Amino acid sequence: MKNALVTGVSWTTGIGFAISKQLIADGFYVYAVYHSEDSDAKVFYAQNPDNIEFIRCDLSKRDSLKLLINYFKSSDIKLDVIVNNAGAFGGGEDIDNYDFETWDRILAVNVTAPLALAVELKPQMNRNGVIINMISTDGMKGSFSSLSYAASKAALINLTDSLAINLGYDEKKIRVTAVCPGWVKSFDEMDPSSSEMVPFISRSTGSQLCPLGRFAETCEIANVVSFLVSDKASFISGGFVPVHGGYNGVAFDMYVESGRPFEGYHPEEAIEIQRKKIESD
Numbered sequence: 001m002k003n004a005l006v007t008g009v010s011w012t013t014g015i016g017f018a019i020s021k022q023l024i025a026d027g028f029y030v031y032a033v034y035h036s037e038d039s040d041a042k043v044f045y046a047q048n049p050d051n052i053e054f055i056r057c058d059l060s061k062r063d064s065l066k067l068l069i070n071y072f073k074s075s076d077i078k079l080d081v082i083v084n085n086a087g088a089f090g091g092g093e094d095i096d097n098y099d100f101e102t103w104d105r106i107l108a109v110n111v112t113a114p115l116a117l118a119v120e121l122k123p124q125m126n127r128n129g130v131i132i133n134m135i136s137t138d139g140m141k142g143s144f145s146s147l148s149y150a151a152s153k154a155a156l157i158n159l160t161d162s163l164a165i166n167l168g169y170d171e172k173k174i175r176v177t178a179v180c181p182g183w184v185k186s187f188d189e190m191d192p193s194s195s196e197m198v199p200f201i202s203r204s205t206g207s208q209l210c211p212l213g214r215f216a217e218t219c220e221i222a223n224v225v226s227f228l229v230s231d232k233a234s235f236i237s238g239g240f241v242p243v244h245g246g247y248n249g250v251a252f253d254m255y256v257e258s259g260r261p262f263e264g265y266h267p268e269e270a271i272e273i274q275r276k277k278i279e280s281d
Contacts, residue, residue, distance in 0.1 A: 003079050004028040004229070005072070005121075007059065007113070008086030008134075010039040014186045015134065016085040017041050018218035022226050024051045028081065033057050033068065035086070059086055059113040060105045069120045079124050081229045084114035084156075085134045091146045103148045110152035111159065118163050118176070125174055130229045131167070133160045133178040135240055137248045157240065164238035175237040179224050182244025183207065185215040208262055209255065211246035 004023045008016035009032035020030045021044075030052045034041060037056075045054040055071065058064040072079070088109035090102045118131050125131075138146065139153025160178045167174035183206035207214050224243050227233055242248065256262060 002028050002081070003031065003077060004081035004083065005031045005033065005079055005117070006083040006085055007033040007057075007117075008035075009041050009054070010034040010036040011186075012040050012044070013218070014041075015181070015184060015218050015221050016083075017044070018222040019083055019085060019225050020044075020052060022219070022222035023081070023083075023229075024048065026226055026230075029053075031055060031072075031077070031079075033059075033086065035059070060088065060108045062108075062112075065113055065116055069116065072121055072124050077124060078126050079121060079129060080126050081130050081132070082117055082121065082125070083132045083134070083225060083229075084117060085132075086110075086113065087134060087136075088149075088152075089146060090148045093145055093147050095147070106148040107152050107155075110149070111155045114156060115159060115163075118167070122167070122170075122172070122174070125172060127172045128234075129172065129174045130233075131163065131174060131176040132225055132228055133176070133240075135160070135178045135180045137180060137182045137242075137244050139180075140248060160240065161238045168237050175234075177228055177233075177236050177238060178240035179221060179228070180240045180242045180244060180248075181216060181221050182247035183210060183215045184218060184221060186218055205262075206247075209247060209250050209252065210244070211250065214245070216243060216245060 006016055006020050006023065008014065009020050011017060016032070020032050023030050032041070032045070032052055032054050034054055034056055035058055039054075042054055045052050055068065057068040071077075086109055088106040090106055093099065093102060114133055133156050135156050136149070136153040138150040139155075139157050141150070143150035157178065160176055164176040167176055221243055224241055228236060228241065
């Protein structure tokens with residue numbers, strides 16, 4: 001049985017949980033790393049003790065990250081796949097009164113942790129292993145209120161290529177690539193506060209700026225990961241696979257100029273639209 005390490009598996013609505021389930025279906029044993037004590041994904045572990053092990057780790061803290069790495073080294077666990085899915089998000093960052101603790105925390109989770117896991121666990125990786133980094137469309141454009149998240153994802157895009165060339169030339173021939181989601185329904189539609197990664201207002205406006213007219217389902221991201229870690233993707237290394245429904249090709253000013261309707265341009269309107277939708281459902 002092949003082994004996979006997946007980070008960011010705290011919530012059953014999240015991408016990490018969907019990836020873990022898919023990899024189990026593909027025949028992997030999954031080491032699922034979660035952060036929150038309130039994680040509802042632990043129930044799945046209790047129901048599938050032969051397929052998954054849950055490991056708690058705060059990836060923003062170097063000591064906690066070292067403990068995670070040492071667990072695999074001391075147990076001499078061999079890995080075929082690492083999926084760096086965990087992501088920290090700030091939002092509401094004020095450039096005139098910037099909080100650098102937020103910056104440090106988000107860069108630690110989104111950039112330092114993927115680098116550390118790739119480098120430190122290289123001895124634990126089997127030949128022809130695969131590392132998948134979860135980037136974002138935010139990493140390809142500027143940000144008004146989540147500077148740290150956008151900058152971290154931009155760094156992770158570059159880091160993916162750096163790891164691909166270094167680990168590709170290595171005798172183990174480890175492939176490294178990335179998946180680039182846009183808006184993903186990684187939240188409970190009935191709970192406005194269920195995910196900090198998807199601000200409430202964006203739940204109304206995001207789908208309108210996606211040519212396919214909706215958010216991605218978490219299983220659609222997991223399906224791409226499933227392909228990339230398989231032998232069918234044996235010559236894919238470096239770069240990233242866009243899974244954003246065409247979102248990144250849309251410029252808001254050109255969208256409005258085209259005359260297409262856009263509900264919720266003003267935040268208060270978007271919030272009211274979403275609340276009415278929830279009430280009607």
